[in-house]
Amino acid sequence: RTPDVECGIVVLGSGPGGYTAAFRAADLGLDTVLIERYPTLGGVCLNVGCIPSKALLHAAEVIDAAAHATEFGVSFGPPKIELDALRAYKEKVVGQLTKGLAGMARQRKVRVVEGTGRFVSPHEIEVVAADGGTTLVKFEQAIIAAGSQALKLPGFPWDDPRVMDSTDALALADVPKRLLVVGGGIIGLEMATVYRALGAEVTVVELGEQIMPGADKDLVKPLADRLKKQGVVVHLGTRAAKVDADKKGLTVSFEGTNAPAAQTYDRVLVAVGRTPNGGRIDADKAGVTVTERGFIPVDRQMRTNVPHIYAIGDLVGNPMLAHKATHEARLAAEVAAGEKREWVARVIPSVAYTDPEIAWVGVTETEARAKGLKVGVGKFPWAASGRAIGLGRTEGFTKLIFDEDTHRVIGAGIVGVHAGDLIAELALAIEMGAEAADIAASIHPHPTLSESVAMASEVYEGTITDLY
Numbered sequence: 001r002t003p004d005v006e007c008g009i010v011v012l013g014s015g016p017g018g019y020t021a022a023f024r025a026a027d028l029g030l031d032t033v034l035i036e037r038y039p040t041l042g043g044v045c046l047n048v049g050c051i052p053s054k055a056l057l058h059a060a061e062v063i064d065a066a067a068h069a070t071e072f073g074v075s076f077g078p079p080k081i082e083l084d085a086l087r088a089y090k091e092k093v094v095g096q097l098t099k100g101l102a103g104m105a106r107q108r109k110v111r112v113v114e115g116t117g118r119f120v121s122p123h124e125i126e127v128v129a130a131d132g133g134t135t136l137v138k139f140e141q142a143i144i145a146a147g148s149q150a151l152k153l154p155g156f157p158w159d160d161p162r163v164m165d166s167t168d169a170l171a172l173a174d175v176p177k178r179l180l181v182v183g184g185g186i187i188g189l190e191m192a193t194v195y196r197a198l199g200a201e202v203t204v205v206e207l208g209e210q211i212m213p214g215a216d217k218d219l220v221k222p223l224a225d226r227l228k229k230q231g232v233v234v235h236l237g238t239r240a241a242k243v244d245a246d247k248k249g250l251t252v253s254f255e256g257t258n259a260p261a262a263q264t265y266d267r268v269l270v271a272v273g274r275t276p277n278g279g280r281i282d283a284d285k286a287g288v289t290v291t292e293r294g295f296i297p298v299d300r301q302m303r304t305n306v307p308h309i310y311a312i313g314d315l316v317g318n319p320m321l322a323h324k325a326t327h328e329a330r331l332a333a334e335v336a337a338g339e340k341r342e343w344v345a346r347v348i349p350s351v352a353y354t355d356p357e358i359a360w361v362g363v364t365e366t367e368a369r370a371k372g373l374k375v376g377v378g379k380f381p382w383a384a385s386g387r388a389i390g391l392g393r394t395e396g397f398t399k400l401i402f403d404e405d406t407h408r409v410i411g412a413g414i415v416g417v418h419a420g421d422l423i424a425e426l427a428l429a430i431e432m433g434a435e436a437a438d439i440a441a442s443i444h445p446h447p448t449l450s451e452s453v454a455m456a457s458e459v460y461e462g463t464i465t466d467l468y
């Protein structure tokens with residue numbers, strides 16, 4: 001069959017990885033085609049991930065801030081929540097960004113082919129549109145950016161609309177009276193934060209021994225304490241084993257040492273992780289290796305085992321984060337355009353946009369101790385920060401982890417409001433090989449939460465001995 005479209009490079013999937021790769025490739029002069037099965041560009045992150053969740057978290061933050069304003073003598077009535085308007089706000093935010101992407105694609109003459117793409121040979125992808133029409137795309141090089149999807153726990157009644165994944169939860173069909181969140185990781189706790197603020201009674205079950213697995217335990221405590229105060233019930237070391245659906249609700253039974261008795265909920269959100277889409281694109285027809293779990297192995301230039309085919313984003317491995325995907329995307333496009341580059345990022349920050357936020361980058365204290373690294377810790381409690389006191393949010397702290405031999409910062413964890421914005425400085429510091437004295441000597445504006453970063457370095461250096 002003769003191809004319908006021919007191009008220098010095709011990008012499969014238009015998430016943060018795919019659109020970044022396509023735009024960079026086009027900017028570097030490659031004749032670029034972008035394939036996307038959904039009508040809008042932007043992938044999970046823009047449509048049903050990072051962006052809509054943050055729009056809803058903003059609403060949650062305002063609701064909570066209004067409730068706490070009584071502390072300084074300002075009171076509002078109980079919130080009146082108009083779900084249609086909230087949904088419209090979220091959709092406006094998403095729409096602004098996805099329309100922006102469509103414009104950027106047009107400007108660069110990136111041809112967008114709508115439909116589901118699958119490899120049919122090492123140089124061809126067949127795209128099947130929603131109406132069944134097919135387009136055969138012939139390419140010289142390809143970048144696979146097909147992302148990931150929510151993991152569906154087996155045995156759950158997924159055909160019941162009251163059982164939700166993160167996409168369903170973001171659709172905000174209603175605010176259930178009783179919501180169970182299965183999985184106490186970033187996505188589960190962000191959605192728990194939203195639904196609790198909107199008025200749901202929220203229970204979280206987490207299989208591990210702490211919420212937010214991967215973050216240091218001390219960083220998680222201020223969030224756990226606040227959730228408890230807000231009435232969110234958290235069961236650790238607990239597995240949601242079985243869901244029985246009937247008219248009254250979803251009755252969930254639990255397993256584990258501290259497992260509670262079976263309870264009935266109006267909705268259940270399953271947020272237990274994501275699974276890569278590598279196994280769903282017939283990569284074998286192009287000779288591309290895919291692991292049993294659906295990841296596509298790549299080298300330091302994002303090349304798969306087939307030299308003219310690259311892969312990026314969630315489907316090449318953890319952490320499944322948008323800023324990792326975009327970084328890999330630029331690299332793959334530049335290598336495909338003939339530039340000599342390789343992966344050089346030392347660290348990738350993680351942020352949970354809960355309230356308080358938790359952010360970490362580089363080595364965690366737990367990892368450092370487990371590996372027997374010689375490290376020292378500088379910790380600055382926000383109870384000593386004038387700005388945090390003014391905000392009424394002193395539960396946070398900033399913790400820096402230093403290599404004891406060189407005094408270079410190798411890790412950082414921050415919990416508190418805006419921790420996600422504050423962690424960027426530490427990603428830069430680690431990439432630049434900054435020492436504690438460099439950070440302490442850099443003048444941070446007063447009074448900001450960012451001062452806590454310099455202060456934590458001073459605590460480590462011993463130049464602050466008592467906190468004032």
Ligand code: FAD
Nearest residue numbers: 013015017037043044045049050117147313314320321322
């Ligand atoms: P994706 O965004 O998954 O995009 C892949 C695209 O490929 C999709 O549009 C899909 O439709 C398309 N596709 C797949 N297969 C085919 C095919 N065969 N043919 C055509 N098209 C195909 N990350 C952060 O960094 N910060 C956050 O705050 C954050 N919040 C999140 C909140 C939620 C609720 C979720 C679910 C995720 C969140 N993430 C966040 C993770 C982030 O969304 C992903 O890491 C990111 O989207 C990965 O980008 P990607 O380009 O690899 O793939």
